[in-house]
Amino acid sequence: KQHLHAVGERDEVAIATLEMVVERLAWLKRRREEEGREGEVDLAKRLAERAR
Amino acid sequence: KGWDDDEDDGEGLDDTDDLDPVAERASWKLRELVRVKREREELEKIEREREEIERRRAMDPELRK
């Protein structure tokens, strides 16, 4: 539940700009690549992760 | 993933791509062919209908505007 950070406490949320969107997506992509390198093509681990 | 007491996560259905690239592309090709055929037929149908209306107008001056 780390996603329920401070932003969830307020009534308003800052509108994201195009730059923020592009940046966020690039970051998520890097993060996924790093995760992918750790458990490369390991189906058992992938399933375990999905079941978590 | 823990929300809404979701127990059935559909694990039996694997959406991993490129497990069998040749078969995956082949089945896409069939779907695309069906779509292309369907699109052609729809367009032909509209054209036929319009021609039919024009033909009737030409035959019957009463129907002309």
Add this chain to the structure above:
Amino acid sequence: MAHLADAKALLDNRGHYTGQTFHGVNPLLLVEKIIRERIFESLYWKEQAFGLNAATLLDRAVELTYIGGQYSNQRPTPFLCLIFKLLQLQPGREIILVYLNDPDFKYLRALAAFYIRLTWGATDIYRTLEPLMGDYRKLRVRGMGGWRMTYVDEFIDELLTKERVCDIALPHIKTRAMLEDADELEPRDSLLGSEVESEGESDAQEEKGASSGDE
């Protein structure tokens, strides 16, 4: 500029809605009342979709593992909740295109495609979505009847040809053939390219070729 974190405020202001309209209506009303209520009640909406903007929504969208409308006990899928969130946020065209054209996250692409179908104009919809009909990655679908498999191309085709997808009644648009006939749309270049001219006439022949894996 800021969004209200909670979509309800946009709806309770009856008669005072000042936001952008699509097809002449408040976009949130594209989702039927009963489904809206189920979305508001769902844990996913309350815990995962609260306080998102068009950038942080990506965190949730890249985690999607299936599409669909309602499932089991008429629960809304996370996919449906995020569609509703997008209708609330109404991100600009460029942002939606970033979602759509990203090659790595297929469920994000499906999400953007659905949003485009709900909110853009007809010719724009065809021109933007049809090029993705060459994307044959698998998508899991969850519905009231359980799970099934579809593909990005098939999902796009459904969005363009069906009246109801993922338990949402899609805004009415002219068919591709009607738009072509009225010269509002160029004929679609099939992604099969030149193959279609020779092979399109004979499906039986094509099937034979495909199963032997010709390329």
